[in-house]
Amino acid sequence: MQYLKRMDLTLLIAVVLFIFFGVTMVYSASSPYALIRFDNAEYYFHRQLYWALLGLLFLIPTIVLPYKLYGKLVSALTILTILLLVLVLxxxxxxxxxxxxxxxxxxxxxxxxxxxxxxxxxxxxSYFYSKNEEEINNVKKGLLPPLIILAIVFCLIISQPDLGSATLIIFSCGIILFFTEIRLRYLILLMCFALLGFSCFALMAPYRLMRITSFLAPFEDMDGAGYQLVNSYISIHSGGVTGLGLGQSVQKHGYLPEAHTDFIMSIIAEELGFIGVLLVLGFYFFFFVKGIRIGMRAKNNFGKLLAVGITLQIVTQAFINLGAVSGTLPITGIPLPFLSYGGSSLLISIVSVGILLNISCFRRI
Structure with missing residues (x-):
């Protein structure tokens, strides 16, 4: 257990504080809706607090267990993942x-x-490509096997349907490939193929295309496709520099849909103002710097790829969510890590941080 002394303590403290900030904001954003639906203003707060505490309980073993163990369990984890995705359908x-x-x-x-x-x-x-570094440019043996698994996973998630999460997973896996020794032409080819696939799936369903394009001109359909984004704009604009005050949001009283889930950032901006927005952006930037540093200093390639993958997946997810809330990206339904209401998302984000912290224990001096 001597390795725990080398853990990145500042990252741990920052994440724990941010989690409880998120629980507080879930309570503030959800209380009016929870009171109407369940006659209990604290309904969503209690559930989010439960998941936060459960996540922190899971954080302990993920920090303690050496990350190399996940490499030994990778086959079982992959099979379990596919099984769960099948059961959902x-x-x-x-x-x-x-x-x-x-x-x-x-x-x-x-x-x-x-x-x-x-x-x-x-x-x-991360495990496959770290163990097959020398074969990465051998298409059949080194490059293709994980991509086949990824294609299966993508199709299962699309069938739910959940194009936003499926796209995020494709992007995250692409990030890992970027940090390998893959030839540039293969990477570009895979990027083009992924973009083509995304476009096809988006065009296949009219509602997907509407969600993707509605952010371009939300005021043209303020009572329809643009309703959520327009009310998000109102919420953000109302906050100004210092905000209306914690708990004082107007938009959460039935005006802004998904106020405590995908659009919680709008409520943060309304209640805490530009200062609150800077706090959130500052955390994600801090997380990005810490995570990349941990990855670059990891003792082996598995640790490097996994740390970079976890870091950029969480930061990219935050970027997509914040882009949707501000109208600079399409609304995809992707939650804001550590802040949006949702037990599974919060739990897995915390477990991911635990693994990242464990990797930091085995960094090069």
Whole structure:
């Protein structure tokens, strides 16, 4: 356990503080809606607090267990991931909400397998390419096998349907490939193929295309496709520099849909103002710098790829969410890491940080 003395303590403290900041903001953003729906203003707060405490409980073993162990378990983790994604699609097993089947009910607790997939696929890609460094440009032996698994995972997630998460996972795996010794022409070819696939799936469903394009001109359909984004603009503009004050948001009173989930940042901007926005952006920048540094100083290639993959996946997810809230990117339904309401997302984000902290224990001096 001597290696724990080398853990990045500042990253641990920052993440824990940010998690409880998120729990506080979930309470503030959700209380009016929870009071109307459940006659309990603290309903979502209690559930998010439960998941935060459970996540911190899981944080301990993920910090303590050497990350190399995940390499030994990679086959089992990959099989389990695919199995969970299949179970979600089976009627009477998968839980359907809003015409999407994305959840499994285990003991009355809803779990979202796609969130687990975000981490396990990173472990698989990092381990495979670290062990096959010299064969990375051998298409059949070194490059293709993980891409086949990724294609299966992508198709299963699209079937839920969840194009946003599927795209994020593709991007995260692409990041890992970027940090390998893959030839540039292969990387460009894979990027073009991924972009083509994304475009095809977006065009296949009218509602997907509408969500992707509605952010370009939300005021042209303020009562329809642009409603959520317009109210997000109102919320952000109302906050000004210092905000209306914690708990004082107007938009959360039935005006802004998904105020405590995908659009929680709008409420933060409204209640805490530009100062609150800077706080959130500052955390993600700090996380980015710390995570990349941990990856670059990792003792082996598996640690490097996994640390960089975890870091950039979380930061990219935050970037996509903040882009959607501000109207600079399409609305994809991707939650804001550590802040948005959602147990599975919060739990896996915390576990991912635990693995990152463990990698920091084995860094090069």
């Amino acid at each position: 089976i009627p009477q097993i998968g839980v359907e909400r809003n015409y999407s089947s994305r959840w499994l009910s285990i003991g009355g607790i809803l779990l979202q397998p796609v969130e687990i997939t975000k981490l396990t696929i990173l472990i698989y890609f």
